[in-house]
Amino acid sequence: MGHMSIPESFSLPLAGAAEIFNDLCGRERSDLNNASNATAGALSVWRVNDGMANELSFSGKTPPTFNPYGISVFASTVFVINSRRGRVETDSVEVLEIKDGRLRRKRKPVASKHFTSLVNVVGLSSTEFYASNQYIYRNPYMQWIEFGGHFKSGAVYYFDGRLIHPAIKKLKQPAGMARDGNKLYVAEFGGNAIQIYDINDFKTPRHLETINLLSAPFSIAMELRQSALTVSTHPLKLRFLAFQAYPEEFLSPSNVIRVKQRKNKTWQFTQFYCNDGATIRGVVTAMRIPDNRIVMGNVNRGLLKCQLNLT
Template identity: 25%
Template structure:
């Protein structure tokens, strides 16, 4: 009997150890960061962190989702804004595109731009109780944004990013299911798909696809295909649109070495911000709560879309990989001409790097 108990105990210990190692691997505990950065990079300091950046390539304007997210993590009552940069005029200067005035609460997250319309995710102060919303803006000739309307739905329950497919319709990535049990939350961290993408057709909201693994970024590569970050599964989902219903079908996936966040597309270029180590990111957030600072690594990678195959090419290029001392928690990368703009979850600056040197 003692031998059986000992054997069972050893099996339990082995299973716990195996599970712990698996979780450590998934969280990036053992990741080694071999930095790779352009020779010329400099910060542009902001009033808050720019978690998302959208470039209006036609007019040469970058829009930034700005919020004191460090203050938010520390429990402060913060109000955000949307900044803008005229990319055609040097030196670049941050201006207000929308100050938040007119909205009782404005805590922007993901941004999207189509034509003369900008959409921004707006989180309520009491998340989980009040409805999340998507704020719709029109763009003035000056590049300033005029608030037009708010769209809210119980199906948009944990929005992280949004993509406009025309000036009236959009998809929203929900990064988690708010009704999971403790066991399901552990399974979610291991990559089990519990999140969804909602679709607004100009009149109502529906679920376009579910069973995705934590959608933290979403963008349209063309009028037929949508790319979505499955953050906990360390991959991109390639989704095909049904034009009539708006439903999405997963047709393929593309594996990454990091946990993807925001996606920026322009032509066949796909720029993906990634979290190299989720463990380091968690440590970073815990330190901020204590009023301290521990850097978290940053990664920006360029992928290429093949129109002939309707798929992503296997060959990729790392544009920026850092241990986080210069810029922590990179959440978005966007390219204007030969310059890479990098935004962060928590750092109150945008990093600007010259490519090709």
């Protein structure tokens, strides 16, 4: 069983970190991080070795409202969930390009009446992506009814470069996603499970397996060079939802676990991190980084980096 040593520090003093991902261009020591706050959000490149962050500015037209949440990279294309809650009727996906250290919009944002509560995005090509949507309704009170009623009203949508298609339906609050070759892993927050799909055909994924968990998964990240998942989970779902609505009034405990398939096809679980919320509240993203370290983030306090002490 693995466990965490004393956390190093809140190594990135940003207003919040909703999603981090490994830079797929080969620079394993750099990560792109989302920083969100009450007024305007930003994307930053964070160097994991020295903890320094450089905010990326836009060249050309800047999105009028930019509150980034989920992030995914395919080559030089960056797909970003733009959580526009309280401003417009739907969320959107920004399709950006990094060039000369700056961000440029490659196309108009992808929006739909179905994008009521987007959480995560997975790039499939320079023009295609999956996006997870948790609820049918945008109104927070109706979302509480969907959650409390255990409705399978969440979905994963596929954008083929032109049109949006419902790819996976009847999910309980899908959240984070990760792709590993022809497999797609979806964190089903309301179902305490990870769903695995074959995505040889992007438009019609085929369900392969369900990994049942003891707590609610939120984010999933593939480990570098290994077919293992780093998953942030929440043992008290109601407390986490209350924390999301009132972040200064509630502590929200979090776990970070490693999920790896054994040779006999069974699943092995290792706990990396467990906290009552006093150190970092409501972890919504977690990633294992080089030199046996792990970094976690929430949407209010930034990033927490810890050294793994594996036994």
